[in-house]
Amino acid sequence: MNELLRIEDLQTRFYIRDGTVNAVNGVSYSINEGEILGVVGESGCGKSVHALSIMRLIPDPPGKIESGEVWFDGQDLLTVSDEEIRQVRGGRLAMVFQDPMSSLNPAMTVGFQIEEALQLHLGMNDQQAEDRTAELLTMVGIPDASNRLDDYPHQFSGGMRQRVMIAMGLSCDPKLLIADEPTTALDVTIQAQIVDLMKRLQAELGMAVMWITHDLGVVADLAEMVNVMYAGYIVERGNVRDVFKRTRHPYTLGLLRSLPGLEADPGAELATIPGIPPDLIDLEPGCPFAARCAYANEQCWTETPVLEPTESERHTVACWRWEDIMRGAV
Amino acid sequence: MPGSVAEPDLKGLARPGTEKQSQAVVRSPFRDAMRRLFTNKLAIVGMLMIGTVILVAFIAPWLASQHPDKNGVFEAFPRNNKLPPSIEHLMGTDVIGRDMASLIIYGARISLLVGVFAVSLAILVGATLGAIAGFAGGTVDNVIMRIMDIMIAFPTILLALVIVVILGPGLFNAMVAVGIVAIPAFARITRASVLGESGKEYVMAARSVGAGARRVLWRHVMPNTLSPIIVAASLGIASAILDAAALGFLGLGAQPPTPEWGLLLSRNRGYMFTSPWMVFFPGIAIMFLVLGFNLLGDGLRDALDPKLD
Amino acid sequence: MRAALREKLGLDDPLPVQYGRFLARIAKGDLGVSIISRIPVATELRLFLPATIELALSAMAIAIVVGVPLGVIAAYRHNSLTDLGTTFGSLVGVSMPIFWLALMMLWIFGLKLGWFPIGGRIDRSVDLQVITNLYIVDSIITLNFPALLSTVHHLTLPAIALATIPTAFITRITRSAMLDVLGENYVRTARAKGLEERSVVSRHALKNAMLPVITVIGLQMGLLMTGAILTETIFAWPGMGRWVVNGIIARNFPVVQAGVLVFAMIFVAVNLVVDVSYGWFNPRIRYN
Numbered sequence: 001m002n003e004l005l006r007i008e009d010l011q012t013r014f015y016i017r018d019g020t021v022n023a024v025n026g027v028s029y030s031i032n033e034g035e036i037l038g039v040v041g042e043s044g045c046g047k048s049v050h051a052l053s054i055m056r057l058i059p060d061p062p063g064k065i066e067s068g069e070v071w072f073d074g075q076d077l078l079t080v081s082d083e084e085i086r087q088v089r090g091g092r093l094a095m096v097f098q099d100p101m102s103s104l105n106p107a108m109t110v111g112f113q114i115e116e117a118l119q120l121h122l123g124m125n126d127q128q129a130e131d132r133t134a135e136l137l138t139m140v141g142i143p144d145a146s147n148r149l150d151d152y153p154h155q156f157s158g159g160m161r162q163r164v165m166i167a168m169g170l171s172c173d174p175k176l177l178i179a180d181e182p183t184t185a186l187d188v189t190i191q192a193q194i195v196d197l198m199k200r201l202q203a204e205l206g207m208a209v210m211w212i213t214h215d216l217g218v219v220a221d222l223a224e225m226v227n228v229m230y231a232g233y234i235v236e237r238g239n240v241r242d243v244f245k246r247t248r249h250p251y252t253l254g255l256l257r258s259l260p261g262l263e264a265d266p267g268a269e270l271a272t273i274p275g276i277p278p279d280l281i282d283l284e285p286g287c288p289f290a291a292r293c294a295y296a297n298e299q300c301w302t303e304t305p306v307l308e309p310t311e312s313e314r315h316t317v318a319c320w321r322w323e324d325i326m327r328g329a330v
Numbered sequence: 331m332p333g334s335v336a337e338p339d340l341k342g343l344a345r346p347g348t349e350k351q352s353q354a355v356v357r358s359p360f361r362d363a364m365r366r367l368f369t370n371k372l373a374i375v376g377m378l379m380i381g382t383v384i385l386v387a388f389i390a391p392w393l394a395s396q397h398p399d400k401n402g403v404f405e406a407f408p409r410n411n412k413l414p415p416s417i418e419h420l421m422g423t424d425v426i427g428r429d430m431a432s433l434i435i436y437g438a439r440i441s442l443l444v445g446v447f448a449v450s451l452a453i454l455v456g457a458t459l460g461a462i463a464g465f466a467g468g469t470v471d472n473v474i475m476r477i478m479d480i481m482i483a484f485p486t487i488l489l490a491l492v493i494v495v496i497l498g499p500g501l502f503n504a505m506v507a508v509g510i511v512a513i514p515a516f517a518r519i520t521r522a523s524v525l526g527e528s529g530k531e532y533v534m535a536a537r538s539v540g541a542g543a544r545r546v547l548w549r550h551v552m553p554n555t556l557s558p559i560i561v562a563a564s565l566g567i568a569s570a571i572l573d574a575a576a577l578g579f580l581g582l583g584a585q586p587p588t589p590e591w592g593l594l595l596s597r598n599r600g601y602m603f604t605s606p607w608m609v610f611f612p613g614i615a616i617m618f619l620v621l622g623f624n625l626l627g628d629g630l631r632d633a634l635d636p637k638l639d
Numbered sequence: 640m641r642a643a644l645r646e647k648l649g650l651d652d653p654l655p656v657q658y659g660r661f662l663a664r665i666a667k668g669d670l671g672v673s674i675i676s677r678i679p680v681a682t683e684l685r686l687f688l689p690a691t692i693e694l695a696l697s698a699m700a701i702a703i704v705v706g707v708p709l710g711v712i713a714a715y716r717h718n719s720l721t722d723l724g725t726t727f728g729s730l731v732g733v734s735m736p737i738f739w740l741a742l743m744m745l746w747i748f749g750l751k752l753g754w755f756p757i758g759g760r761i762d763r764s765v766d767l768q769v770i771t772n773l774y775i776v777d778s779i780i781t782l783n784f785p786a787l788l789s790t791v792h793h794l795t796l797p798a799i800a801l802a803t804i805p806t807a808f809i810t811r812i813t814r815s816a817m818l819d820v821l822g823e824n825y826v827r828t829a830r831a832k833g834l835e836e837r838s839v840v841s842r843h844a845l846k847n848a849m850l851p852v853i854t855v856i857g858l859q860m861g862l863l864m865t866g867a868i869l870t871e872t873i874f875a876w877p878g879m880g881r882w883v884v885n886g887i888i889a890r891n892f893p894v895v896q897a898g899v900l901v902f903a904m905i906f907v908a909v910n911l912v913v914d915v916s917y918g919w920f921n922p923r924i925r926y927n
Binding site: 061085087094095099102103104 | 825
């Protein structure tokens, strides 16, 4: 399996009035061709920001991609010229955003917005672009597609709009599709439909997918590999089975335990992780989870853990005490 | 349970040393607004400009070289007429030899007075009308707002002109006219605030914990209503001064010998070609004061209703 | 004598009847006779209104052509020197008394430099066959090039002077609207598609930003009328502003009536145009 995307030590910061926000702190991983990666974590953990950094869509000011390398298809996206990154965006590397109502231009027809990308990246003429757009809309499950090309975004329902966004993302046959919380703004039933759609499309087209979400259930359903992020770090990474069944990081553990299960007592309290995530402004060294971790020791408070392999090579965790915890220490 | 891991004890409380993370600074919105205002460079410039004019108006008797007598008349020195700016007369002299700088210094009092009076009148009447319209609703609301709409439809000068013609020319009538013209803006703002705030959730929340109507009005609705009014007041003073100067220019506002800036401009207009300073300085003075209020108004708007940057 | 006059003028009839008669006369185009000049008001109106329209439209055109791009550039270069300069410049623009600006421009460009004429709509030496009384239109229709040149020459200073304040307003509102739009998610989507910044700003962002801008343009028409009054006075421009002002001062009621009528009609017409164009810029409104 070929490596498609490789990120090395990505760091992104935002400079605002109150200080410096350390949004992404040394993220490194890779995605293979055709792989489905889930990126999971709570709000503010840096999952969206790191994705935007990959595409160089971080607004500067106030944001800045401080350092790191993003190798995609033989190029370091962080150092290529503006023109080259524009070629990649929307073409070989595409992104689907969270809220389709605000992410689609309300003053342009849906057809135009997709045709634009086709003409830009694939050089199609008007007729070709129109035909292909109708095909794409049908592929994502929009009925009577050819008649809906001249409709505006507000004339579609929420789920339909998200399908339109997905069609736009797929339009130029990307090798990697980044989906940033595509179902968060939708009803649960629609959510399931979109996830199924994605599975089907991925199987058909063979592209790699990065699915960013805070919903562990979706990750379990859809993804092969998963990155668990916290405060701008990846704290655990591995294939879905390993991370869910042989969890090694206390945070991941907390997340999994907080999911209400069917066997649980109806009147029982929901398990939560005490405390709140750290303030990302002027973040200090040390494990970001230390304040909420029952196992934190001296080292945890002073040295930032790095991702280390566990029993299986591909399953890595960033915790000084993972072995102790596994053996039942306190 | 996941694998062979023993149950981690996550019931532990936050460790010592994390107080910094969990402390939220309590700030009042008023203090926030003041901080924003005083860090806004343009707003500070505006305040300084206004302050300068107020100071000048205050110390006129000590600052100016010529002074009006008890009838407000400045003594004429025909031999010194139409002198260009010099050390003795920093802004030159006008057609009958009066020191332009002194005229302008005393004129500052008039412009400030006009601005403040007109806007005060407009707020008093406008806010009352707007509040009535907002609270009463229905036909009363409709009637009041239609009248306001009609007033807004006309160019402000025209409306002010008509009012002044009816009342008769003069500085006081001009002030009233300019004030009346500004009423619709304040009526609209107040009505929008009243309507907007009553439906807001925090009002319902306050009432649900037992706050009476008056408490709700004072503690919750008023502060939010005041902000747009304060912004509009500063900008309104700027417009009022311009409008009054225009009336003065047309001869329908202040009458001679009052050294109102617009009037000075019109009286000296005929000599502009040979002695442009007689027209230049009054205009600069108007612009200076108006710009000050506009800068302040803009700064207030940014401070009281910030958009997250 | 007074009683007889009253009866003759129909002033003794009940108000609704008088009003009805008034409307009927207006429908026929009879606006009464000017008390001062004894010329029918409608005739004077036909002379003066086009002059003001020509001036006002020229000024508005300048304001839009200069203001919108300036606002876009300022928003795009947010917080740069260009941006601050534009903001400060437009604030200065709205703080200037227009009669003073007109006088200063007249003095510098008309008198000292002699580049532009200091009064009137056209050189007295140029012949122009007047049809609509819009000199630009007339000179084009009659293919009278010297007249066109002279008209534009005379129009320049007053139009620029009059355009200053609307330009300042339009620049500010365009900048503010563009800043809002440039922060919207769909602009990010456009960039994510790999579009050039130029495309993103001019195609995706601008259309959505125009809505508040055209509202301001509509409102500016009223301000333009105000400014026209003062500008016409200074540039000796034979237009409606000056005519109505003199009418008000002289208590020339038929003239004042006509003036009020015309202003109201212009207001309604402009609002209509603005409402219609809303639909074009924002499809959501169109389909509602």
